[in-house]
Amino acid sequence: xxxxxxxxxxxxxxKWIEREGSAYAFLSTYALMFIIxxxxxxxxxxxxxxxxxxxxxxxxxxxxxxxxxxxxxDDIFMRYVLPNTIQFAVIVGPGGYVLSFMLxxxxxxxxxxxxxxxxxxxxxxxxxxxxAMAVVWLTIFSGDQNGYLNSLMLGNGVIQxxxxxxxxxxxxxxxxxxxxxxSSMGVGFLAxxxxxxxxxxxxxxxxxxxxxxxxxxxxxxxxIPSMKPQMMFGAVMAIVATFQAGAIGVTLSGSNPTPQYAxxxxxxxxxxxxxxxxxxxxxxxxxxxxxxMVLLFxxxxxxxxxxxx
Amino acid sequence: MKRVKRVRFFxxxxxxxxxxxxxxxxxxxxxLLLPLVIxxxxxxxxxxxxxxxxxxxxxxxxxxxxxxxxxxKNYSDLFTKMAxxxxxxxxxxxxxxxxxxxxxxxSILVSSTAAYSLSKKRxxxxxxxxxxNTVALMFVPIAVTIPRFLIIDKLQLMDTFLVHIxxxxxxxxxxxxxxxxxxxxxxxxxxxxxxxGASDVQxxxxxxxxxxxxxxxxxxxxxxxxxxxxADISAMYINSESLKTFAFYLSTxxxxxxxxxxxxxxxxxxxxxxxxxxxxxxxxMLLQSQVMSTMxxxxxxx
Numbered sequence: 206x207x208x209x210x211x212x213x214x215x216x217x218x219x220k221w222i223e224r225e226g227s228a229y230a231f232l233s234t235y236a237l238m239f240i241i242x243x244x245x246x247x248x249x250x251x252x253x254x255x256x257x258x259x260x261x262x263x264x265x266x267x268x269x270x271x272x273x274x275x276x277x278x279d280d281i282f283m284r285y286v287l288p289n290t291i292q293f294a295v296i297v298g299p300g301g302y303v304l305s306f307m308l309x310x311x312x313x314x315x316x317x318x319x320x321x322x323x324x325x326x327x328x329x330x331x332x333x334x335x336x337a338m339a340v341v342w343l344t345i346f347s348g349d350q351n352g353y354l355n356s357l358m359l360g361n362g363v364i365q366x367x368x369x370x371x372x373x374x375x376x377x378x379x380x381x382x383x384x385x386x387x388s389s390m391g392v393g394f395l396a397x398x399x400x401x402x403x404x405x406x407x408x409x410x411x412x413x414x415x416x417x418x419x420x421x422x423x424x425x426x427x428x429i430p431s432m433k434p435q436m437m438f439g440a441v442m443a444i445v446a447t448f449q450a451g452a453i454g455v456t457l458s459g460s461n462p463t464p465q466y467a468x469x470x471x472x473x474x475x476x477x478x479x480x481x482x483x484x485x486x487x488x489x490x491x492x493x494x495x496x497x498m499v500l501l502f503x504x505x506x507x508x509x510x511x512x513x514x
Numbered sequence: 515m516k517r518v519k520r521v522r523f524f525x526x527x528x529x530x531x532x533x534x535x536x537x538x539x540x541x542x543x544x545x546l547l548l549p550l551v552i553x554x555x556x557x558x559x560x561x562x563x564x565x566x567x568x569x570x571x572x573x574x575x576x577x578x579x580x581x582x583x584x585x586x587k588n589y590s591d592l593f594t595k596m597a598x599x600x601x602x603x604x605x606x607x608x609x610x611x612x613x614x615x616x617x618x619x620x621s622i623l624v625s626s627t628a629a630y631s632l633s634k635k636r637x638x639x640x641x642x643x644x645x646x647n648t649v650a651l652m653f654v655p656i657a658v659t660i661p662r663f664l665i666i667d668k669l670q671l672m673d674t675f676l677v678h679i680x681x682x683x684x685x686x687x688x689x690x691x692x693x694x695x696x697x698x699x700x701x702x703x704x705x706x707x708x709x710x711g712a713s714d715v716q717x718x719x720x721x722x723x724x725x726x727x728x729x730x731x732x733x734x735x736x737x738x739x740x741x742x743x744x745a746d747i748s749a750m751y752i753n754s755e756s757l758k759t760f761a762f763y764l765s766t767x768x769x770x771x772x773x774x775x776x777x778x779x780x781x782x783x784x785x786x787x788x789x790x791x792x793x794x795x796x797x798x799m800l801l802q803s804q805v806m807s808t809m810x811x812x813x814x815x816x
Contacts, residue, residue: 227714228635232643235628238684241665243650249661308550311543313531319544325802326551329558329795332739337761337790339768340783341557344564344577356576387554392687392736392809399809402532409530434813441651441814442687448654472656479660488660495657503652511815 247496253489260483271490282491285466286474289378290498293470294447296382298502301389302443306436308390309398310424324398331391331446339456342384346370346457371457374467380457381468385450393439393446400435401428433510440506448472448499471495558791565589565788572780588785595782601755603763607789610760613678614741621737622730624683629692630722634704644693648814650686659750666751677751678759682741688733694811695729696722729811731804738797743790764790 229236254271258264275282308327312320330338345353348369355367370376404427412427429436454468455461461477463469471491479488533540564572566584592603631637632644655662662681671677699722707717723730748762767783798805 225635225637228631228637228640231627231631231635231714231718234624235683235689236643238624238680239647239650239686241669242662242681242684243653243686245665246658246661247653249664250658253661308547311547314533314543315540316533316535321802323547323551325799326555328798330554332794332798333558333743333791337743337764337787338557338561339765340564340780340787341561343768344780345557345560351573351575351577353577353579360576387557390554395805396809396812399806399812403810404531406531432813434815435809438812438814445652445654449656451656475657475659479663485660485664492657492660495654499652499654499657 250489250492250496253486254493256486256489258484258486258489260485264486267486271487274487275490275494281462281466281469282474285469286471289466289469290451290471292378293382293385293451294498294502297385297389297450298443298447301386301447302393302440304386305390305394305439305443306397309394309401310428312398313401324395327390328395330388331394333388338384338388342380342457343371346380348372371459372464374465377454377458377463377468381453384457385447385453388450389443389446391442391446393442396435396442397432397439400432404428404431429510437506437510440510441503444499444502444506448495452476471498561784561787561791564784567781567784569781572784588781592782592785592789601758603760603786605756606758606760606763609757610742613675613759614738617679617682617741618734618737620679621683621685621688622733625685625688625692625733626723626726626730627718629689629696630718632689633693633696634699634701634722647686647689651690651814653686655681663750672751673753673757675757678741678744678747678757681747682737682744685733685737685740688736690814691732691808691812692726692729694813695726695808698811699725728804728807731801732808735797735801735805739794742793760786761790 253264255266255268256264257267257270312324312327315323347353347355348367348371350356350359350367352367352370354370355364358364359367368376370380408427408431409423412423417423417426448471451470451472454463454470455473455476458464458468461473461481463473472495475488475491475495478484478491560579563579563581565588566586567581568583568585568587571578571581571583595603632640632647666672666677666681671680703721704717707721712720743761744759745761745765748758749765752758752762764783764786767779767786
């Protein structure tokens with residue numbers, strides 16, 4: 206590359222272009238999209254969170270007021286949205302993650318053909334979107350006696366009256382968790398399966414010589430430490446999927462806010478204030494809180510699986 | 515780390531990790547997996563069975579899980595019926611297919627060129643930029659719906675074909691997986707080509723692209739799923755019906771706010787759901803072995 210630099214002395218900029226120009230050229234389109242649709246929105250959410258903004262008038266700065274209101278006066282956020290979000294995230298996130306790992310671990314011990322078929326079946330729910338499956342869930346959990354679950358339970362005498370599953374505050378959250386767990390074997394699951402299969406079999410032999418006597422010890426001392434990077438990737442994917450799944454309550458119950466705020470998650474709260482009440486500044490503050498929650502969860506995952514090299 | 519080469523000799527090939535064939539010790543795993551697999555499979559079997567039910571079976575009491583007299587009536591209804599907006603359903607489907615094809619193609623090009631640069635080029639900001647992208651793996655798009663809305667409005671992308679495509683091109687997971695995969699290609703291969711006079715574009719096209727096919731298949735699937743299933747973009751950024759997607763049309767069929775439609779449109783909704791789901795499944799089945807070989811490079815160092 207430097208062979209033709211003798212032609213004539215170039216400006217510093219010209220040299221920089223020659224040295225690094227093509228690297229940035231290859232990167233440019235992605236970088237542009239990344240800046241427009243990821244960096245700027247995050248920064249903008251941060252900036253807007255310190256303002257009052259109704260989408261019509263120019264945003265006015267009002268300091269920490271949005272955050273103070275959120276923490277001290279937003280009764281719905283403190284009583285429903287925050288506890289719901291934490292409950293949902295703590296069960297679906299780690300729950301889906303541990304389930305993914307266990308299933309990947311079991312699948313890794315089967316021969317290739319059955320493993321591939323079973324992995325495909327377990328992965329397939331994660332390909333479906335909330336939209337495509339809404340028909341299924343709405344039919345299964347339908348509130349009249351024609352709903353599959355109602356019909357089954359009425360037929361067996363478990364219940365006497367059909368239950369309004371998706372409209373009842375006491376059932377909605379459970380159904381949301383079940384539905385999300387059902388589709389949680391996604392990219393992270395495939396990564397962990399690949400990670401387990403990559404582990405050098407000699408490590409297991411060495412482990413058994415070193416006195417590892419049961420499968421649990423083997424998982425804790427060999428399998429997980431040998432695939433920490435995949436565990437970390439799976440964890441990040443699980444966290445993102447969990448928070449991204451927040452709209453499920455509204456999809457199932459058909460209304461925002463969800464019945465008695467039973468399925469109200471932080472994502473719905475943002476939408477409620479942003480697009481239904483047009484309090485964009487306040488909604489932005491809630492967005493920032495959500496981004497911080499994701500970051501916090503990822504820090505915890507990093508503590509568990511971060512590698513030191 | 516201890517090197518214990520000799521023990522390999524004693525390894526039983528059909529038990530333990532990645533076995534070569536059947537071994538009785540695997541039976542317990544099948545027994546464990548079976549109920550779960552059935553549970554995972556039920557909604558999907560249901561969606562297939564439901565889509566072919568004639569009206570009397572859709573509303574039969576007690577409801578039946580499997581179809582007894584399968585019919586294509588729901589499909590003919592779906593395609594002959596105009597949506598309430600006056601746009602034929604085939605238009606939504608056409609939009610979805612076109613948008614998905616363009617997005618997948620563009621995403622492969624954009625992510626793979628960027629990944630090539632981040633993996634094989636030498637420049638100052640390389641590590642920093644990759645670190646930024648890695649942090650962005652944690653990015654939750656749904657959290658910044660509002661600022662995105664404002665940006666798309668300012669850029670005058672509202673109600674355009676492009677707004678379906680551009681946001682999907684910034685996919686940190688895609689870049690991450692491609693970059694990890696390109697890292698494995700030895701630098702010597704590229705240097706040899708450069709000595710032979712290959713330009714950057716030629717290196718990218720003749721060497722990088724053919725060697726990263728599995729990773730490209732993976733990006734294609736991830737982009738496909740994100741785009742094909744996307745109803746939000748149509749709902750938020752598109753006003754003209756003729757630019758909206760099939761996923762959006764399906765979401766209007768199932769939203770309970772439509773009230774009576776839920777009963778009348780059940781057959782159509784079931785047929786549409788299957789159309790939404792099947793391409794996901796088929797593409798994944800075709801490309802699954804490529805995906806698995808990409809995933810073995812997915813490790814994320816904390």
